[in-house]
Structure formats: C-alpha cells, structure tokens
Amino acid sequence: MVIRILILRAPGTNCDEETARALREVGAEACIVHTNKLLSNEVDLFSYHGLVLPGGFSYGDRVRAGAIWASKLKSRLMEKLMEYALNGNPILGICNGFQALIELGVLPFTRRTDLNPKAALAPNISSKFEARWVYLKCHSNTCIFTRYIDVNEVPRMPVAHSEGRFILGEGLSGEELSKRGQVVFKYVKANGAPANSEYPFNPNGSMFDIAGICNEDGNVLGLMPHPERAVYDWQLPDYTSVRRYSGHADGWRIFKSMIEYIEEEIR
Amino acid sequence: MYNKLPLPFELYEVDILKASEEDLLKISSEMGLNLNLNEMKAVKEFFVKRGRNPTDVELQTIGQLWSEHCRHKVFKGLIVNDEGKIVADNMLKNFIARATEEINAPWVLSFLEDNAGIVDFTDEHAIAVKVETHNHPSAIDPFGGAATGIGGVIRDVLGVWAKPIALIDVLCFGPLDYPYDKLPKGVKHPRYIMRGVVAGIGHYGNNFGTPTTTGAICFDEGYVGNVVVYAGCVGILPKPKYIRRVKPGDYILVIGNKTGRDGIHGATFASADLREDSEVSSRPAVQIPDPIEEEKLKRAILRIRDEELGSGITDLGGGGLAVAVVEMADRIKGGATVWLDKLHLREKMSPWEIWISESQERMLMGVPKDNLEKVLKIVNEEELECSVIGRFEDDNRVRVFFNDYLIVDLDVSFLLSPPKIVRKARWIPPNYDEPSFPEPENLNDELLRVLSSPNIASRENIIRTYDHEVQGNTALKPLHGEHGGPNDASIVKPLDRSWKGVVISVGLKPQYSKIDPYWMAASSIEEALRNNIAVGGRRIAILDNFTWGNPEKPDRLGQLVEAVKACYDFSKAFNTPFISGKDSLYNESPLGPVLPTLLITAIGIIPDIRKAVSLDLKSPKNPLYLLGLTRLELGASEYYRLKGFIGKSVPKVYVNESRKAMECVTKAIDRGYVRACHDLSEGGLGVAIAEMALSSNYGAVVDLSRVRREGVSRNDLVLFSESNGRFLLEIEKKSASEFEKLARDLGCTYSKIGEVSSDGSLVVSGINGEIVIDLPISEIRRAWKEGLKW
Amino acid sequence: MASKMLSFKVRVEVWLKEGLVDAEGKTVEEALNDLGYRVSSSRVGKVYEFVIKAGDEEEAKRLVNEMCTRLLANPVKDKFIYEVKKIGVQ
Amino acid sequence: MASKMLSFKVRVEVWLKEGLVDAEGKTVEEALNDLGYRVSSSRVGKVYEFVIKAGDEEEAKRLVNEMCTRLLANPVKDKFIYEVKKIGVQ
Numbered sequence A: 001m002v003i004r005i006l007i008l009r010a011p012g013t014n015c016d017e018e019t020a021r022a023l024r025e026v027g028a029e030a031c032i033v034h035t036n037k038l039l040s041n042e043v044d045l046f047s048y049h050g051l052v053l054p055g056g057f058s059y060g061d062r063v064r065a066g067a068i069w070a071s072k073l074k075s076r077l078m079e080k081l082m083e084y085a086l087n088g089n090p091i092l093g094i095c096n097g098f099q100a101l102i103e104l105g106v107l108p109f110t111r112r113t114d115l116n117p118k119a120a121l122a123p124n125i126s127s128k129f130e131a132r133w134v135y136l137k138c139h140s141n142t143c144i145f146t147r148y149i150d151v152n153e154v155p156r157m158p159v160a161h162s163e164g165r166f167i168l169g170e171g172l173s174g175e176e177l178s179k180r181g182q183v184v185f186k187y188v189k190a191n192g193a194p195a196n197s198e199y200p201f202n203p204n205g206s207m208f209d210i211a212g213i214c215n216e217d218g219n220v221l222g223l224m225p226h227p228e229r230a231v232y233d234w235q236l237p238d239y240t241s242v243r244r245y246s247g248h249a250d251g252w253r254i255f256k257s258m259i260e261y262i263e264e265e266i267r
Numbered sequence B: 001m002y003n004k005l006p007l008p009f010e011l012y013e014v015d016i017l018k019a020s021e022e023d024l025l026k027i028s029s030e031m032g033l034n035l036n037l038n039e040m041k042a043v044k045e046f047f048v049k050r051g052r053n054p055t056d057v058e059l060q061t062i063g064q065l066w067s068e069h070c071r072h073k074v075f076k077g078l079i080v081n082d083e084g085k086i087v088a089d090n091m092l093k094n095f096i097a098r099a100t101e102e103i104n105a106p107w108v109l110s111f112l113e114d115n116a117g118i119v120d121f122t123d124e125h126a127i128a129v130k131v132e133t134h135n136h137p138s139a140i141d142p143f144g145g146a147a148t149g150i151g152g153v154i155r156d157v158l159g160v161w162a163k164p165i166a167l168i169d170v171l172c173f174g175p176l177d178y179p180y181d182k183l184p185k186g187v188k189h190p191r192y193i194m195r196g197v198v199a200g201i202g203h204y205g206n207n208f209g210t211p212t213t214t215g216a217i218c219f220d221e222g223y224v225g226n227v228v229v230y231a232g233c234v235g236i237l238p239k240p241k242y243i244r245r246v247k248p249g250d251y252i253l254v255i256g257n258k259t260g261r262d263g264i265h266g267a268t269f270a271s272a273d274l275r276e277d278s279e280v281s282s283r284p285a286v287q288i289p290d291p292i293e294e295e296k297l298k299r300a301i302l303r304i305r306d307e308e309l310g311s312g313i314t315d316l317g318g319g320g321l322a323v324a325v326v327e328m329a330d331r332i333k334g335g336a337t338v339w340l341d342k343l344h345l346r347e348k349m350s351p352w353e354i355w356i357s358e359s360q361e362r363m364l365m366g367v368p369k370d371n372l373e374k375v376l377k378i379v380n381e382e383e384l385e386c387s388v389i390g391r392f393e394d395d396n397r398v399r400v401f402f403n404d405y406l407i408v409d410l411d412v413s414f415l416l417s418p419p420k421i422v423r424k425a426r427w428i429p430p431n432y433d434e435p436s437f438p439e440p441e442n443l444n445d446e447l448l449r450v451l452s453s454p455n456i457a458s459r460e461n462i463i464r465t466y467d468h469e470v471q472g473n474t475a476l477k478p479l480h481g482e483h484g485g486p487n488d489a490s491i492v493k494p495l496d497r498s499w500k501g502v503v504i505s506v507g508l509k510p511q512y513s514k515i516d517p518y519w520m521a522a523s524s525i526e527e528a529l530r531n532n533i534a535v536g537g538r539r540i541a542i543l544d545n546f547t548w549g550n551p552e553k554p555d556r557l558g559q560l561v562e563a564v565k566a567c568y569d570f571s572k573a574f575n576t577p578f579i580s581g582k583d584s585l586y587n588e589s590p591l592g593p594v595l596p597t598l599l600i601t602a603i604g605i606i607p608d609i610r611k612a613v614s615l616d617l618k619s620p621k622n623p624l625y626l627l628g629l630t631r632l633e634l635g636a637s638e639y640y641r642l643k644g645f646i647g648k649s650v651p652k653v654y655v656n657e658s659r660k661a662m663e664c665v666t667k668a669i670d671r672g673y674v675r676a677c678h679d680l681s682e683g684g685l686g687v688a689i690a691e692m693a694l695s696s697n698y699g700a701v702v703d704l705s706r707v708r709r710e711g712v713s714r715n716d717l718v719l720f721s722e723s724n725g726r727f728l729l730e731i732e733k734k735s736a737s738e739f740e741k742l743a744r745d746l747g748c749t750y751s752k753i754g755e756v757s758s759d760g761s762l763v764v765s766g767i768n769g770e771i772v773i774d775l776p777i778s779e780i781r782r783a784w785k786e787g788l789k790w
Numbered sequence C, D: 001m002a003s004k005m006l007s008f009k010v011r012v013e014v015w016l017k018e019g020l021v022d023a024e025g026k027t028v029e030e031a032l033n034d035l036g037y038r039v040s041s042s043r044v045g046k047v048y049e050f051v052i053k054a055g056d057e058e059e060a061k062r063l064v065n066e067m068c069t070r071l072l073a074n075p076v077k078d079k080f081i082y083e084v085k086k087i088g089v090q
C-alpha cells in the first residue's frame, strides 16, 4: 500500500511543491490540498497517513505569521485535527506551518485542556527577513521525525523567515521541554557548540536557541528551518566547493524518518 | 469643449471637430493625454473622417495606446542630427530587433513581441524572461513602487503561460551619505528610498514565493533625484502550452483584483494644473501591492494552462484594460466588444477610469465558450474574483459598452499606429583629462578602501532579506557558502527530471556613460556575458533595459543613440540575440537627468548544474591564471572615483580577445580543469582576487609582473584597471599544462599569475618584485563585509 | 437573534509585552536617530479598528476580548488594550 | 544646545488613506467573521510610541511632524496623527 501524505495549502503557501517532491523522494504519495477542501469536508484528513503544513506566507501573514491560517483551521477543523494528532499520525509544520501549529496550540502540547497558545514565534531580533543556512543540533531521540538523525548530530538547513523568534509561555521552562525530549533542534555553530543566542548562528533570537520542537508524544514536529530545501546535495550553499557528494542532504532524513515511522507504526 | 451627456453615468463628448490647435493642446493637457500637437491633429483628422466627436473614454484610450510607455515612440521614431540628417530610424526595429533577426538563432522562440522573450530549454520546456523598469513609482513610494515592479514583471511572465522561477532586482541609488540639506524639495533621501525599495522587493518576492536570485546595486550622485528600479522575472513553460489561439467569439475575462482608481494618470478634468514640474511626464498615483492575490492568480493560471482551457492571455499593465484588450485583439487581427459595466470594481468610477485603471494583480484571458464553466470553477477554488467583460470579434473594431450605451468605437489599427515622431539628437563627447597623481605607497589601504566602497562591498545585508531559495531549485546561489561570496551569476534547476540549469546574470556599467555611452553599453553586454560564462553558462540571450533622461533634449537622445548602436554592434559581435527589453525615458529631476543607465540581463543555460563553477578558491597550490589583457583603462573606474577623478580611458571591448577568453573558459569548465572562476569588473584584478579568497578559507600569492599588460606600468593601475574581457581562474594543478595548451590553441592571452595558498593571507608582489600587498584574509573580508552600512 | 442588535466601534491595540525585545521599535529608533532626532524607548504596535454587532456593550466587550485572545494577539508575547463605543442601532 | 532640553512622550498612528485597499484589514475581517463574529469596516494601522528630546512642546511637535513625513509615513498613501506629552526635564 502506498503511503499518502496530505500537504495542506492556503493562499500564500509557497513551499508546497518542493515539500511534495521531498516526500516523493522518500517514496510517499504527496497530495497538495487547499485548506478550503478540508474545511468543507470535500477531503478527509483521515484518509491520509500524515499531514504536512508547509512554508510560505499563508494569507500574507497578516495579523501574525500563521495566525489567520490557524484561525481558519480552528473555526472548523480543530477537533478532527486534535484527534488525528492524538491517534499518533505524524504532523510536520515547516516554517509557516510551524507558526500555524504554535498558533493552533497543537505545539508544544497536544494533550491539554485550554485552547490558548503556549508559545509564540515573534519577529526576528534583527527585525529583518533572514534567509541563511544554519547549523542545528538534534536533541531528541523520541521524536519520530529524527529516526535518521542521531542525538548530537549537526544537520544543516536554510531558514527563511521574518517571524521565527521562539518564545515559551510563562510558567513553562525549556528544561522541562528538553527533559521530555520535546526540544528537537537547537541552533548551534558549525562545530556544534551552542549558539547561545549569538547572531547569526541563532538567526532570530529564539529562546534557548530553539529551532524546532515536538509534542509530548513526538509525532508532531514544528521547525523554522526548511528541510525540503536540503533534500539533495546540489542544494547545499557550497556544493561546488565540497565535492564530496552523497546524493542527499540533511533535510532528506526528516522526511525519510516520517515515512519509516508510518511504515512501521501506523500502517 | 466638454459636453456632459445626459446618462446615468459620467460620460463627456469632447468637441474636437471645432478645436483650434490651441484647443487641441488644451484638451491634451486638461485630460492628461500627454499627446503633442501633431498627435492631436491626427486624432482630430480621424474623427473628422468619422464625422463625429469623440467621447472622453475614446480620447483616453488613444492617450494610453499612444503613450511612450506603450508604443515606444522614441525607440520607433525618426532621429535626426543638427543638420537634419537621419541618424536612426526606428531603433527598436533597425538596431535591437535587427541584431536578433540577423543572428537568427533557432533556439529563440519569441522575441520583442510577446509579454516576455522566450528561448528553448529542453525538448519539452522553454524559458521566458522579462525585465521592467519601475523608476517613477519607486521615487514616489519606494516600498509600493518597487513591490509593484516585481508584481508587474511576474504578470508579464504569467502572460506567456510561464511559471515564475526566479526574480531579478537591479537598483541604483544616490550615495547613502548624501547630505540632507542638499536635497531639493520633494526629493527623498537615498537612505529612505533604498530602505523602502529593498523592503518592497523582498516583500513581494518572498510572499509570492519565487526566489530573488540575481541583482545588482549601484550608487552614484546621478541617482539622487532619480532612483532606478529594474525588476525581472524568469519563468518556465511546457512548449505545447504556449497557447495563443484566441478566436472571434471567445470570451474576454478579467481575473484577479477588484479594479479601483490605482495608477490612473494624475490629471483629470478638475485638475487642470499639471506639469508644473515639466520634466516629469506622468505621476501615476500609488499602487498598493498584494502578492498573495497574485499567488492565487498564479495557481489559477497554471491550472488553466495545464488543462488548456484558455485561448490567450496577457497581463493588465500600463494603460490597463484599454491597452490589453486592443493589443490582444490586434494579435488575432480582429476586434473586441467590451461590456465595461460587468467588471468587478472596488469603488464607483466613471467609465474612462475603469477602462484605463492600472489596478494591480489582474490578468486578461481569452476563453472559448465551452471552457468558461471550467475556468470559473478553478478561479473560484483559488478564491479569486473574475468577470466576463466581453468577446473577441472578427472585425478590426473595439467597441465598448456601458449599460448598453456605446462609449468607444475605434479601429484597432488606428490605435496601434500613432504618427511617427521626429527627434533631434546630438552627441558631444565630454572632455575629461586623464588624472595624474602619485602612486600610493601603501596598496594595502587602497585595496581595503576599494573593497569597502559601497559599489563593491558585500550586498549580504540586502540579499539575505530576500528569499533566494524558495522552490528549492537555486543550485548556485547569489551568496556562496559560509562567507557569502559574490558569485558571478546564479543558477536555477527548474526541472526535477533534468540536470539542466538556467544561468542568470546581469551587466551594469552606468558610470562609464559619463565618458562614453557607446562603450558603456558595450561593456554592459560584455560583462553580462562574462558573468554568465564564468559559472558555466552558454548559449546566451540578452535583454536591454534603458533608463534615460528626457529624449526631447538632443544631448540625452544623442547619448541614447550611441548606446543603441553599441547594442546592435555587440549583440552581433558576440552572437547573443536580444529577446526582450524595455525603455524608461524622461527620468529627470531638479538635479538633472538620471545617469544614462543600461541594464543587460543575460540568460544562459548549463547542461549539467553539477558542473557549475563558483568563485571561491578551492585548494592550496592550485595555480591562478588570468585570461585577457590588462590595459590602462581606468576611466570612470571605482579606483579613480574614490580618488575624486573621472578620467578619460573608459574600458573598451575588444571582441576577438573577449570571445577567445570566453570560449577558453567554457571549454576549460567542460573538461573539468576549472576549480574557481571570477570575472574582473569594478575594482579590477585587486577586487577579483580578494573576493575569490574571502569567499574561501584560503589565501593567495599573486605576482603582478606576470600580468599580461599594455601601457600600464604602475602597480596600483595594474591592480585596479577595469579592462573588459578578463577572467581569473583557479585551475586544478594537474590540469595546468592541458589548460595552457587549450589557451594557446585558442590564441587566448593568458598568464599564470600566482597560486592558492593555505596561510590565510593575500600577498601580492609588484612589477619590480617588491611586496605591495600583504593582508590577512580576515581583514579583507571584514572590509568587504562592512562596507555597505545602512 | 431576534433581539435588537447594536453596532459598536472597536479599537484594539496590540503591543509586544514588556520584557521582550521589540526589534521593530529598535530599528525605527535607530533610523530616527540616524536622521538626527534624539529618540529613545521606541516601541511599535498594531491598531485594529472595526465595527461589531452585539446585543449590548457588555457583550461587545466580551466578544472583543475573545477575539483578541483567539486571533488578534498571542497572549504569550502580546498585550492588548481595547475600547468599545456604541455607534447606533440596527 | 546649551538651553535646557525637555523630554516628551510621543504617540504616532499611521493609517492607509481612505480609498486605498487595506488588504490586511479585509483579511482580518474575513477571519473574524469565520470565527463567528459579526465584524465590518475593519482597518489596520501602526502605532509608534517613543520619547523625544526637544526645547519645548512647539519644537517637539514640529520634529514629530517632520519624522512622520520623512520616515514613519508616506504622505502619498498614509495619513498620520500624533500626540505629544511632556514628561519631564533633563
């Protein structure tokens, strides 16, 4: 049986095609679906093995990045989405998708009682759009999206956003998240040393250098960097210099992990 | 003269039949038609023949269709010298188009005709390119002007059914340290303008989701009063989907934004007072950009294209509906009927306003009756608005109705053939001297100063605010690797199933036009090609975009003719056809005309992106070769400028030498000899070697005495001469002798001038063997990275 | 919904919470100082104005408060203030 | 600059002029209606708050007006309003 992944789009979503390509590269069937089709029940979320909210500027990032998209989903799809997540289906939010998952309150905690967001992605400290490659360190061995990335490995991916400064709500500590394996990626320097908020290694001023987090169960991941732009080695910023090619780049491993999880745990 | 008709909407009859010459000019100016006496007389004659007076809507239609912007009257006009002798007749046809026709390349699929130029790519796909200017709007509203510049050029590419895959932005500003108190009233400071323009371009491109991969930025006093904003877009389309088969009977659809009063030319009946600043021909009101609306448009258009539901398409740009409908009707040698009241509007407007409004994010499409329902479904699913506003006809007439009342009835051919204009041109070369100043003792400082000049320093702070990797296909990026090295061109790999890449580069040498616009244009073409070839590009097509002063002044036009001549000469000489372009004239401010500026955009291909070459040094001990001859050519160079001189010896283009060097680079890349390559441009050899080193983790040792040169005997001049035709290459050590043989066989001037070193510094020895530069790369990198503070 | 509805003019301001770096405010401050003005403590916020229908002022306020937490502000990073003014009967 | 300088608290609001499309306002309105609120005539603006030094209130106002036309607003498309309040001596 083929693995089917739903890639959700909204007006202004613009990373859906390369995300679909990344999923096809790891053997999945990727279907790009307009949010309205999901809201109108023309398409059933549960007929897909996984869900991806790709990057872009949904609804022009008006009000706040991801806020309008989240409010559309909240108004008509929230219960289904929660059920889908709690069933263990993988959900991946990349950049704008991450922003939407935060605004929806699906991250950091899917199991919860109230609907308010518990984290935020504020405008970058530089107050500019930042398009650059960053180094990440993997901190989680429970997140299902990092099966192909070892703890303490330092994958490389580009970021491209103006609202990516991760802020954790009051009363929540990074340590706590960390302990539960929810801090999946932190920004680091090339040698793996902590970025310690230093620009541009931490490109947006995120608290605890957080670049990506998952929920308690490890099946919902949101991250600011774009793994779909780091699937092939020729996408690397120094491809012409390195001359040590493997075919794939680090982002590929996130998609590969997702599909392997589905193969082993869901199907 | 204006007679309001008793109708439920606003319509005037304009009494032109009885108008005197004075009246004609008054009508032109009061209605903001911008037509001269000769043209107004032709209008009158037309209506005399018809035996009736025109409506205001008809006159506005003629005004728009006969505008400089739409008809390129200067470029198509007759140009004479002081003695009345013809120096050029229809420059667009006889210089630009003629070059392309004579080259007659089979891979040029469409040129100087449709919304964008189109060249062959793979068996199934073609590449479309268009570059536009958006200077006036950006001067009034830097953010909105630049953003809508990008939005507009994207629609040109959508207007040939192509999917946008890369954006280009080329910007010219006044110096950022220009004193506030020297600014004339109404002129905004370069800093303010630059902040807005850069933000506007980033905003539109990032939101729309096409990578901004290529560009250039130039600072000069000549741009203080006239900011220059070029916006370009590259797209890809499946060849069989390039559909232009509108038939009489097909519906005319307007898809996208609601129409409002945006961009309607400043003048109305009420405000007779215009042109107090007489050098500025039009002041379109601000346009508000909405990239998300255009993103939806793109989705809809590509779906309609893939299902082949449309029979024709064009963008709504300058002149709005009036121009788009008439031009589309002309393409089928037919006509059109329009029901103007059917269009979806944002506000109540009079018919003439609706007809010529330039509201953004709208497209015009021809749709056969049978496909209408399917098109409407797609449009609906993408949350777009759409109106069926008319139908194509088989006669040569455009008829517009408003509430069933006929308000326009004109011949298409009349609208497309304004009277030819005659203009005078005079070219008097300026008389500058070659400066004389003592050779500086410390070239370390000179190099650092040149590297940190705003014209040369890193553009990283700007480029990183543009998403240059969305779509995931940017194979060679504008910023290379960890240090953000300045690659000569960018490469996009648009197809998943092919290794072929589109190579995008630009050439821009406006400073040279201070001395000689002919060599300015020649140098711009040559630089654009060299940039392209340096990374592995070939089979190059080019685009010309002129930004000039008022062509009614003979000196401005004289310079323009010189530049256009060079376009023909060097397009032919390099066998590189023009496929598209645009001119923006009348760029004048209280500070005078804009610095005459020609942007050349070059679109090449690379058969396999894995063979692309970046500029960073790759490994120690590899030899460095300089191709080409270094001459005493520092006129208008960055080095002279920083010393306060202009000079006389503007770089020329020696076609034979240049072509040999280009061929040598392409062959060497294909045979795998080349590890790094960089073209020599502003700041010459000094800057080129510094940039190659600072982009890497290595250094270099260079010996100036080995530089093949002609008439240059000072270290600083060898280092900073801007002679064209030169490349600096890092060659794989084991291939050095093969490379030399290749260069010799091609008859190419070359010289091994040094090698890559591992000690992290740049060491240059002079003509007499003494060390003239010894600098740590970290210091070089800092100077370059911190030069452009804003 | 049978009962009569009133219209209220609403103004909402959304600001980044104190304690968080207001990057845009900082940039504006720098730019103004560049221009020669002596500016400090600059912050940037958003204002929304709209008209809402509600049964009475109490309800209008409750609704606006809800809108703020559900859409206009993210309480983790934003603070908001609002005003509600009756403008007429429908 | 020998004379004594005062500090003023400044508030500037910048709005798109009437007649220009306020796309953000429209989106907000739609989203609020989606969430079940009955909202209309929505517009979005920006607020700036900062402190400025000037000799007296007149000067402060003049400076703020200048800043608005030079940086904070674009008079071609924006309208702006401001308030200036003295907060103390320096």
Ligand SMILES: Nc1ncnc2c1ncn2[C@@H]1O[C@H](COP(=O)(O)OP(=O)(O)O)[C@@H](O)[C@H]1O
Pocket: B069, B070, B072, B075, B092, B096, B111, B112, B113, B114, B115, B116, B117, B156, B317, B318, B544, B546, B578, B579, B580, B581, B582, B583
């Ligand atoms: N100065 C020029 N040089 C080369 N090509 C030009 C020039 N001006 C116009 N063209 C070409 O003529 C065609 C029509 O131009 P234009 O009417 O300006 O198109 P649009 O209105 O879509 O921008 C285009 O292919 C354009 O590139």
Ligand SMILES: [Mg+2]
Pocket: B115, B156, B159, B315, B317
């Ligand atoms: Mg066009």
